[in-house]
Amino acid sequence: MKTRLRLGSRLVAATLVVAAFLLCLQLLHPSPVVVSVSGSSSETTRLPGFFAYRDVGVVLVTSFVLGACSTYLFLDWRAETERSPAEDDAEPTSKQLEVEDEPGSVTISDELLERRHREWDTIAPKLSQAERDIYEQILGADGVLEQRLIVAQTDHSKATVSRKLDRLEGKDLVERRRRGMGKVVFLR
Template identity: 35%
Template sequence: MTQISSRPRSELLAVGIFVTAVTILVTQFISATPAAVAVGDESTRIGNLGWQFTLRDVALITISAYAAGGSTIVLLTEADPTSSTIADAEQTDASTRQSTSESSNELLEARREEWETVSERLTSNEEVVYQAVLEADGVLPQSEIVDRTDLSKATVSRTLDSLEAKNLAERKRHGMGNTVLLT
């Protein structure tokens, strides 16, 4: 005999409660008691003032609303045992970040070796500017180069022109200044 697991039964129960609760809610709202008002002393005229709910109606509506909400929460939070949980997703994300970080560190080290080889064949000012950017992992604002070296703004700018002409560096506009990237 095949045994059905408890998870589908709980889902089936939650669906049954939800459908029943919604049916009761709809029925109660459709069949509310109209409030009648008699007007005048000698003649009776009945007019509808609106809809009114008895205490029993209010109790049924409240219980049905809670049942519908609770069963909806159960249905939405039931997790499929074959799907990954939040913890699994976070663990996978952490391992992906770690492997990405390791590969980017390896790439940075390879690029650093290339940049150091290039640095050896530059003129004095070019080497000073290039080394300043290299020490910042290949990205540095132009104003920082001026601060980190004893070179003037004009000398740094001319030197960067020379490095750009040799395709060793690139300036990107960033706000009011430039950011220098080693290529």
């Protein structure tokens, strides 16, 4: 996500430079104004301080692009500087996973993970053997695991894993979200 923002900022900065160059070029070199001297002949003359409609259009468009790019870069810089330095240096206390269909990320806190480990003795008797196998795989993966990896790490078929995950979701123990072509399972 940060890479996309950096690439976007660089693209906006490049657009800003091009717009500023075009604006300066247009202001320094206006188009010649054609002044008709007689009925059959015309003379091209540069009149100082006068611009053709095309010049005015170029100036307006480049000024708008220049202002929009400058505003975007300023707001991006301001958002970056408002983050506290402690946020950059702190060790992460939770496992995060980017989910493509939603902005942001799914966060599994260490507290939830520890609570689910403590509750395991009370949860396990209520689950079937297949549900226990799947739930243990998710717990062992720090609370987040792709559904295809659950199938690969257990002896259960795709259909069984899918049905058992439906049941675990019904018991409000896990949740599934789309990620690309597959799904990601995480603790609730």
